[in-house]
Amino acid sequence: MEHATYLCAAFYYKWCVRHFDVYRSSCTFERVDGPNGRESINPDSFTEIESSPLSLMDFMLAIPRGMQDASEIIFFTFIIGGMFMVLRRTDIIEIGVDRLARKFKKQSILIIPVLITVFATVATTIGTPELALVYIPVLIPLCVSLGYDSMTATAIALISTALGFTAGVMNPGTVGISQQISGLETYSGFGLRVLVLIVIVIIGSLYVMRYARKVKSNPESSFTYHEDEDKRHTFKDALSQPAKRMNKRQLIAIVTLPFFFGLVVYGVTNLGWFMLEMSGLFIFMGVIVGLIAGLSITKICEAFTEGFREVLMGAIIIGIARSVAIVLEDGQIMDSIVFGLGSVVGQLPSTLSAIGMMVVQLVINFFIPSGSGQALVTMPIMAPLSDIVGVTRQTAILAFQFGDGFAHILFPTSGYFMAALVVAGVSWSKWVRFFIPLFIIYMGVGIIFLTYAQVTVGQDK
Template sequence: MFMVLRHTGIIEIVVDKLARKFSGRSFLLIPILITVFATVATLIGTPELSLVYIPVIMPLMIALGYDSIVAAAIALCGTVIGFAAGVLNPINTGLAQKVSGLPVFSGLGFRLIIFIVVVSAAIAYILRYAKKVKDDDTRSLVYEDDQEKRKMYRDQGEVEEKHMTTRQKYAAITTLIFFGILVYGVIGRGWFMIEMSGLFIFMGIVVGLIAGLNTKEISEGFNQGFRDVLVGAIIVGIARAVAVVMEDGHIMDTIVYSLGSAVNELPPVLGAGGMYFIQLIINFFIPSGSGQALVTMPIMAPLSDLIGVTRQTAVLAFQLGDGFAHILYPTSGYFMAALTIAGVPYQKWLRFFLPLFVIFALISIVSLVIAQMIQWS
């Protein structure tokens, strides 16, 4: 759908106008976008929306002098922070608390503090890398990979400001209306991948026709978009197969029980940290917040009672252990698809993200220790 929008010329014009508007204060965009994406994810629990965000912000970030990793990091880190902190996230927090016998969304205040701390850490880290790239783009981890994008969005040598035709203006307004419908559907009607995909197909056709594309051009746009995400789609299937084998073969039950028994030997403060690392390990095999909650929390909740860890802390250990690893492990299907869309090789993403993941892990452990010390319940 976004490839069809590119064929209409709308994206290039919007990018040109935003690039001119923020050319002198482009650093403002990074914290604003991260905060917005994190807030949406912490309310509705859909880190997969990064697949939607990346094509939108990628041209803008390149035009402003950054690289593909900055664009991917804004979308992936922003959404996963909101998902992991789970202030009002029904997919991990709500379900895990319900399974654990806790009031749904109880303990909101402490999770909100964690959300603010983690968002601040991510903004500082991404801004530091972004400044380095803007000062000297040869220091970008994806300098060679971004050559074509730089030619397309930055190195055109065009100084004349772009303007929309009347048809493009109507198409742009229609696009905004469709995005309003998307937000309403996700938040108010419980839409997910199937409904979103149907809306995007319809949106691509309608907006393309309004902008003046013929049916052949619209079809070619869709085909080009499909080619760009085909590798990611294959990786999603392979990644999901690992989880299916582990779950349907009942291998996961044995692993969870064995790891839970090991935590039983630890004192309460260390036990909370132990639960975090267990959830971190299990997330490799079950890259699904709801799936991991249903597999682990029926064991971890009563185990927390035995070792003196509050159930609220056990749920937090699940959230933090499950959440941030979604953009670390290659078994996370949406994450690998997002990297494919962004054009960022996995090994280069690891070089960028691993230090930030360590920061997230340290914040998680400190948060769990504090939660246990204050007997958060």
């Protein structure tokens, strides 16, 4: 099914050629300074330029360039895979999971809504769904030891952070930028976004809990039953054995872990860290914790190498996925797509315009899998367009949030999402089979909230 992504991209390219005339000419917007020094577009500057179709050489270089463009994400994937293999070699993950699993043994299902709520709250405040990459390696052994599977752990991490990011109660990268572009008071409409967060978190928690119960009663119903064979052997029978004991060096190593993870959160939220900075810290963390726990330098290097091997295939897929977007960018049709889709929304009846905006943002997310990047490209068009079609600007931003946010854990062009699947050992095709029913539900929820927002007076205040 991974190949279907690229077939869909090829079909969509042909559709764009037919509808936007990109074969004979290309169009572009002028780039200008936007909020917070970020590059935005001038919505009044859409002009036709000479077509520059891709050559055979350009197409041949698309995948290598995709690897180059996604190098930071690929490198991060290797590092986090190696670092957690070091932690596993020290046995401190197994010990920590054993303690936590015993505490939740009788009411294990309750850990799902608790963790989803906590992770979603963090993401909706600081706008960092990438923290799912930090959560997954810890959640997998915990969920497997409680009788669930890797898909449950992956869902807790990815769905919770995506929900928080989508609701964007205080998200500076999406809601903050969009409201600045639209001329609205920053973080206005707070109450409605809180309601959105509560509703989607409840739905997501129930969905994951339902799946987790099914897996626990029938392990073979798991989407990752065969992939989890080694993990079940390592973790699942842990609770039937005596509690694991740790030595002094392991105890000291465990005590240092909250410091490192706290430093990651602080760096992401206050220092603007992203994958490059987190990669450097995780290398340092793996070496220091490994030495404290009693591993030699040789064993630490061997653990990193083994971790690299486990995530190799997924890391390559990340680069290939990025190459799809590169082909579209080099063909100079991205701005044409944005303008054309925006024009389609303008032709819809006013009652459907908000929903059309959500669909437009959903499509564009495939090509621009960055919340802030998509806001800077689309909101300068959608904000004035909303005035014309009779949709409030606050509703247009809500449409952007729904179209952008839920798709972050669906499209394979999302770098952090694909890296998370690699770390979890879950294939994209199996994740889609698991997630698509919930995605459809969330699209329905989005339509309901957009309809409510559109008919509610004073949403721009």
